[in-house]
Amino acid sequence: MSKAQHPILLFMPYPTISPDGELSDGTQMAQCEFCRFKCEERVCAEYSTSLGGKQIRYFTCPHGYSVATAEVGGIPIRINGVLETFSSTASPQFKKAIKDSRKLKADECEAWVYRAWTAIDQYELAVRENAASAVAALHDVKSLIGGILHTAEEWIQQYSGYSMDEQVETAPKQLKTIYHACRLLIALLQYTDMVANPDAATFGKPSWRGVHGVFFSCAKILEARANKRGIQIKLTGKSINKAEIRESFGIIPLVLMDNAIKYADPNSIVELRFEDQLDESVAVVVASTGTLVPRKEWPWIFDKGFRGSNATAAGSGLGLHIARLVADAHATKIAYEASDGPVKNGKGENRFSVVIRGKRPY
Amino acid sequence: METPLGIFSRKTIHDINPRLAFDELMKRTRVLVIDDQSNEFPFEFLKKQGYSVDHWHDVQDLAKLESGFFDIIVLDIGGVGAELDADKEGVAVLTHVKRVNPSQVIVAYSGQAHRSAQIPFFKLADQYVPKPATAIMWKETIDELIKNTMSTGHYWGGLRQLLEQDGVARVKIEKLERELIRAIRKKAPDVQDRIKRILGPTENIVSIISIVAKIGRIAAMT
Numbered sequence: 308m309s310k311a312q313h314p315i316l317l318f319m320p321y322p323t324i325s326p327d328g329e330l331s332d333g334t335q336m337a338q339c340e341f342c343r344f345k346c347e348e349r350v351c352a353e354y355s356t357s358l359g360g361k362q363i364r365y366f367t368c369p370h371g372y373s374v375a376t377a378e379v380g381g382i383p384i385r386i387n388g389v390l391e392t393f394s395s396t397a398s399p400q401f402k403k404a405i406k407d408s409r410k411l412k413a414d415e416c417e418a419w420v421y422r423a424w425t426a427i428d429q430y431e432l433a434v435r436e437n438a439a440s441a442v443a444a445l446h447d448v449k450s451l452i453g454g455i456l457h458t459a460e461e462w463i464q465q466y467s468g469y470s471m472d473e474q475v476e477t478a479p480k481q482l483k484t485i486y487h488a489c490r491l492l493i494a495l496l497q498y499t500d501m502v503a504n505p506d507a508a509t510f511g512k513p514s515w516r517g518v519h520g521v522f523f524s525c526a527k528i529l530e531a532r533a534n535k536r537g538i539q540i541k542l543t544g545k546s547i548n549k550a551e552i553r554e555s556f557g558i559i560p561l562v563l564m565d566n567a568i569k570y571a572d573p574n575s576i577v578e579l580r581f582e583d584q585l586d587e588s589v590a591v592v593v594a595s596t597g598t599l600v601p602r603k604e605w606p607w608i609f610d611k612g613f614r615g616s617n618a619t620a621a622g623s624g625l626g627l628h629i630a631r632l633v634a635d636a637h638a639t640k641i642a643y644e645a646s647d648g649p650v651k652n653g654k655g656e657n658r659f660s661v662v663i664r665g666k667r668p669y
Numbered sequence: 670m671e672t673p674l675g676i677f678s679r680k681t682i683h684d685i686n687p688r689l690a691f692d693e694l695m696k697r698t699r700v701l702v703i704d705d706q707s708n709e710f711p712f713e714f715l716k717k718q719g720y721s722v723d724h725w726h727d728v729q730d731l732a733k734l735e736s737g738f739f740d741i742i743v744l745d746i747g748g749v750g751a752e753l754d755a756d757k758e759g760v761a762v763l764t765h766v767k768r769v770n771p772s773q774v775i776v777a778y779s780g781q782a783h784r785s786a787q788i789p790f791f792k793l794a795d796q797y798v799p800k801p802a803t804a805i806m807w808k809e810t811i812d813e814l815i816k817n818t819m820s821t822g823h824y825w826g827g828l829r830q831l832l833e834q835d836g837v838a839r840v841k842i843e844k845l846e847r848e849l850i851r852a853i854r855k856k857a858p859d860v861q862d863r864i865k866r867i868l869g870p871t872e873n874i875v876s877i878i879s880i881v882a883k884i885g886r887i888a889a890m891t
Contacts, residue, residue, distance in 0.1 A: 449800060450801070457801075457804070471805050490803060493802070496799075501782075504784065507791075510797040514813050
């Protein structure tokens with residue numbers, strides 16, 4: 308095994324299931340007396356096998372430590388003590404030693420992992436089917452919202468402006484509210500489609516659009532919602548670059564801004580910072596002041612169903628997961644970080660950053 | 670493409686594009702919306718903006734869809750096309766039209782993105798718009814499609830692909846291109862016989878003639 312791969316495998320606290328069925332968090336797993344976290348020999352042999360298009364990797368070391376790793380339902384699982392004799396680099400003594408001491412054979416391990424994969428797949432399929440039937444029931448709601456939206460648009464056209472965006476601004480407040488409420492509902496309905504069918508993030512051909520414009524448009528939709536909590540949405544910095552994006556991309560600003568509005572302190576500012584990078588990519592940071600996410604929870608913040616231990620508002624734990632799904636469909640980086648400065652009462656600046664490949668418009 | 674000195678220059682289909690302002694091109698682009706509902710598409714808004722938009726509640730004339738008469742077809746997935754296939758509805762219409770005329774621009778307009786079984790429908794279409802959509806979104810989508818597809822080059826690309834799939838020799842394809850350029854310059858509308866002579870017997874002759882007719886129509890927009 309290469310030196311580069313080795314530390315990741317040994318030092319990450321993967322959940323561990325022993326051959327006896329005992330579950331541990333990975334940092335407390337039983338290891339042979341020679342194997343330590345700071346192993347310096349790094350002479351493990353690696354072997355992998357594929358089952359139904361998914362991979363199980365085996366690692367063995369001459370001192371008797373053997374482990375199988377596989378990803379089950381998005382979680383890396385590590386199984387200790389697998390009898391693994393495929394390694395050509397292992398010494399005959401080692402092969403004999405593990406044959407005598409290990410109980411779980413590789414094929415048994417594979418059968419266990421395969422069963423886990425099948426169970427997870429069936430579970431996810433059932434969840435999707437249930438979600439799809441629930442979303443299908445929204446058909447009439449979609450139709451009604453579409454009708455209200457187009458009526459609002461027809462009224463808006465009576466007001467002055469070179470484009471509909473300008474006409475919306477000159478329209479009476481009530482009409483503007485109805486229009487933006489419809490747009491928000493439409494965006495949320497699109498979001499429910501994605502919960503039921505994550506592939507919806509990749510639908511449609513991407514086209515070159517200004518990233519600033521997409522975020523600005525979303526800020527307008529959420530303005531009324533922010534105002535209810537006394538929150539002001541402020542756009543700072545500058546970006547003229549365009550990015551190749553699909554219709555689904557709008558979910559990212561919607562989720563990030565909606566979360567920021569929901570979890571920010573009342574009467575604070577949600578700031579959108581734009582910057583065109585030297586490599587023409589566009590960086591956007593959605594910053595808000597409120598309770599920080601504990602550092603140990605950062606790795607799971609975009610995981611499906613994850614709810615932070617400090618969460619101050621209700622939620623499903625799906626928003627950020629969907630945002631990452633859409634980001635992945637656009638080769639976009641999305642990340643979270645908290646302010647480095649002094650933290651008072653667990654509060655500080657929460658920052659979600661989005662970096663998308665772009666190009667200058669001319 | 671022309672050489673820098675203009676010597677040995679040879680015109681290609683790409684050089685014969687309409688010299689029209691976008692507003693004019695927009696007016697001449699024929700958009701058809703096939704949707705069983707009338708209130709889910711901003712017809713009035715787009716018509717006021719100058720777009721030429723027709724509405725069918727269902728597939729009224731399949732031949733018109735196959736022939737490329739419309740430049741952009743906005744196709745709903747549910748409640749239309751039951752006559753073609755009662756189960757697949759809009760999916761069957763899309764699959765059929767794309768098979769007969771691969772260059773036909775089709776926008777999948779659906780509120781059924783949650784159904785994973787419909788994925789091929791959305792992937793086969795030239796664009797996907799979730800239902801309902803705002804008038805601004807429609808304007809942007811249609812403008813983008815006009816810019817990208819209302820050119821002789823776009824349709825020639827589709828035709829070339831079709832011919833190559835049919836195994837037509839490169840020499841014949843180049844000859845067809847020259848013949849098309851000649852016909853466009855001389856404003857000779859009927860080139861069907863010449864096409865048939867150049868290509869010989871081919872399975873997709875109906876599609877080929879449809880695309881050629883489309884190239885002729887776009888080239889004539891000057």
